[in-house]
Amino acid sequence: MSKNLDRRKPKTPASRWKKHQTGWCYIHNKALFASRKVARRVVRDYPNSGMREYACEHVAGFFHIGHLPQVVRDGLLTTREVYGRDDV
Ligand SMILES: [Zn+2]
Numbered sequence: 001m002s003k004n005l006d007r008r009k010p011k012t013p014a015s016r017w018k019k020h021q022t023g024w025c026y027i028h029n030k031a032l033f034a035s036r037k038v039a040r041r042v043v044r045d046y047p048n049s050g051m052r053e054y055a056c057e058h059v060a061g062f063f064h065i066g067h068l069p070q071v072v073r074d075g076l077l078t079t080r081e082v083y084g085r086d087d088v
Pocket residue numbers: 025027028029030056057058059064
């Protein structure tokens with residue numbers, strides 16, 4: 001391998017979303033994103049991951065990304081039914 005290749009930053013999944021991160025939510029222990037638009041852009045980096053963006057109910061106006069519950073992925077319930085909230 002050439003020296004040039006050795007210096008290249010590894011493109012790990014973590015490094016892809018961290019540049020979009022705005023802060024940290026200590027209640028959920030998850031990264032915060034400044035808008036739904038930004039969070040959605042991060043989710044688009046992970047096609048077929050089953051992730052989506054949703055509003056953090058503790059830090060108003062900020063968003064998290066996360067995996068959908070398995071029952072939602074299976075089509076048995078909606079996300080709103082699982083969490084009992086309308087803003088997910
Ligand atoms: Zn949160």
